[in-house]
Amino acid sequence: MPTQDKQETVSIELLHLGRDISDDDATQEAKKRGYRLATPREVLTLGAKHPDLQRQFPIIAAPAGRGVLYLDEVAAERELCVAYIGSDWSDYCRFAVVREPVGDVYTVRVYCADSLEQMIGDGNYDFVHQDINAENFPIVGQGKQMVNVELWHPNKYFSNGDKVEAELEKSKPGYRFATLPELLALGAAQPELQRQFPIAAMGSIWPHAGYRYFAFLSRDDVKRFLDLYSFGSGFTGHWRFAVVRDP
Numbered sequence: 431m432p433t434q435d436k437q438e439t440v441s442i443e444l445l446h447l448g449r450d451i452s453d454d455d456a457t458q459e460a461k462k463r464g465y466r467l468a469t470p471r472e473v474l475t476l477g478a479k480h481p482d483l484q485r486q487f488p489i490i491a492a493p494a495g496r497g498v499l500y501l502d503e504v505a506a507e508r509e510l511c512v513a514y515i516g517s518d519w520s521d522y523c524r525f526a527v528v529r530e531p532v533g534d535v536y537t538v539r540v541y542c543a544d545s546l547e548q549m550i551g552d553g554n555y556d557f558v559h560q561d562i563n564a565e566n567f568p569i570v571g572q573g574k575q576m577v578n579v580e581l582w583h584p585n586k587y588f589s590n591g592d593k594v595e596a597e598l599e600k601s602k603p604g605y606r607f608a609t610l611p612e613l614l615a616l617g618a619a620q621p622e623l624q625r626q627f628p629i630a631a632m633g634s635i636w637p638h639a640g641y642r643y644f645a646f647l648s649r650d651d652v653k654r655f656l657d658l659y660s661f662g663s664g665f666t667g668h669w670r671f672a673v674v675r676d677p
Contacts, residue, residue, distance in 0.1 A: 441528065441529065442468050442472060442473075442476050442526050442527070442528055443465070443526075443527050443528075443529070444483075444487075444489065444524035444525070444526060444527075445460060445463075445465065445524060445525040445526075445527045446521075446524050446525075447459060447521070447525065448521050449521050450518055450519065450520055450521055451518070451519055451521075452516060452517065452518050452519070453467075453490065453493050453498050453515065453516065453517060453519065454493075454515075454516065456490070456519065456525050457492065457493070460525060460527050463527075464529060465527035465528060465529055466492070466527065466528055466622060467490070467491065467492030467493075467525060467526065467527055467528075468491055468492060468526035468527060468528050469491065469492055469494065469621055469622065470491045470492070470494050470499040471554070471621075472491070472526065472528065473489060473490075473491035473499060473500075473501065473526050474499075474510075476489070476501075476526060477489070477501045477508075477510070481508060483501070484501035484502055484503055484508055485503045485508065487522055487523060487524050488500050488501065488502040488519075488522070488523045488524070489501040489502075489523075489524050489525075489526050490519060490523055490524070490525045490526065491526055492622065493515045495652060496514075496515060496652070497512040497513060497514060497515060498512065498513045498514070498515055498517060499511070499512055500512075500513060500523075534580055534581040534582075534583070534670075535578050535579070535580045535581075536578070536579050536580075536581075536616055536619065536620055536623075537576060537577070537578050537579075538576070538577055538579055538612065538615035538616050538619050538620075539574060539575070539576055539577075539615060539619075540571075540574070540575045540576075540577050540611050540612055540615045541574055541611075541615075542569055542570075542571040542572050542573055542574070542575065542611060543572060543573060543574070545564065545569075546562075546563065546564045546567060546569055546610075546611075546614075547563075547564070549611055549614040549615070549618075550562070550614060550656065552614070552618040553614055553617040553618045553621065553654075553656065554618075554621070554654075555617070555654050555655060555656045556652075556653035556654050556655065557653060557654075557655045557656070557657070558655075558656045559645075559656065559657045559658045561636070561638075561643070561658060562610075562645055562656060562658065566636040566638070567610050567634050567636055567645070569611060570609070571611070577608075577612050577615070577674055578674065578675065579608055579612055579613075579615075579616050579672050579673070579674060580605075580672070580673050580674070580675070581623075581629065581670040581671070581672060581673075582598065582602060582605070582670065582671045582672075582673045583669075583670050583671075584597055584601070584667075584671075585667045586667050587664065587665065587666055587667060588664065588665040589664050590661065590662045590663065590664065591632060591642070591644075591660075591661035591662065591663075591665075592661075594632070594665060594671065595607075595632070598671070598673065602673065604675055604676055605673045605674065605675050605676070606633060606673065606674055606676055607630075607631065607632035607633035607671065607672070607673055607674075608631045608632075608633050608672035608673060608674050609631060609633040609634045610631050610633075610634035610644075610645050611634075612631065612633070612672065612674060613629065613631030613634075613645060613646075613647065613672050614656075616629070616647075616672060617629075617647050617654075617656070621654065623647070624647035624648055624649050624654055624655075625649045625654070627668050627669065627670050628646050628647065628648040628668065628669050628670070629646060629647040629648075629669075629670045629671075629672055630644060630646040630659065630665075630669060630670070630671050630672065631644060631645050631646065631672050632644045632661070632671065633672075633674075635661065636658075641660050641661070641662060642660065642661035642662065643658045643659065643660055643661065644658070644659060644661060645657070645658060645659075646658075646659050
C-alpha cells in the first residue's frame with residue numbers, strides 16, 4: 431500500500447501477528463521479519479489515502495513519545511486514538527510496517543530549492559540547535575536530487591574528525607561525507623534511525639571561534655535531536671557517518 435509524502439514513497443504493509451501481543455513484542459517480531467513499525471506520520475498518511483481500512487481492524491503505529499497512535503472505528507465513526515506505551519493488542523489488530531532497506535543504504539529525495547528552515551521542519555525534531563541556520567550552513571545546489579546515503583560504520587574510536595576523514599579516504603575511496611541537506615532528507619524519511627545511533631553529516635562545516643562544527647542526528651530516551659558536534663572531538667565506535675558515493 432504505497433503512501434507518499436514530500437520526502438519519498440513508502441510502501442506500508444499491514445502485519446497480522448494472529449495473537450495478543452504488546453507493542454514492544456510487536457516491534458521485535460516485525461524486526462525479525464525484516465520490517466520496522468510505521469511512524470505515526472506514515473500511518474496518518476495511510477489513513478488519509480485509505481480511509482476505510484480502519485473500519486476493518488485497528489491499525490497500530492510505532493510507539494513515539496509517550497504513546498502509541500492507532501486508527502480505529504468507534505460507533506461507526508473513524509477515530510484517531512492514542513494508547514499508552516506497553517499496551518497489549520488483541521489478535522484482531524494490524525500493525526502498520528515498512529520493509530527495512532537491505533544493508534545501510536537509503537535512497538532519499540533532497541529538495542535543494544527548499545529553505546533550510548523548511549528542511550528542518552520536515553524532520554519534526556524535538557530539539558534543533560539554534561546555530562543550525564542558513565547563515566552558518568548555506569545550501570549548495572539546486573533543484574530536486576535523488577541521493578543514496580550510506581551509513582558508514584567503521585566501528586572504532588577516532589580522536590578527531592581528521593582521523594575519520596583519513597579513514598574514509600583509505601577504506602571507501604570515491605565516497606564523500608553527506609551534506610546537511612542530505613542528512614535532513616535522511617532524518618525526515620527515516621526518523622527512527624537516529625534512535626539507534628548518532629549520525630554525522632561532516633560534509634557541511636561551520637567554522638566558528640577557531641573550531642569546526644557539523645550537524646548530527648541523535649536522541650535521548652524519548653526525543654529526537656538535530657545538534658552540533660565539533661570536528662576536533664572524539665568519536666566512539668557507536669557513531670555512524672552519512673556518506674555518499676561521488677558520481
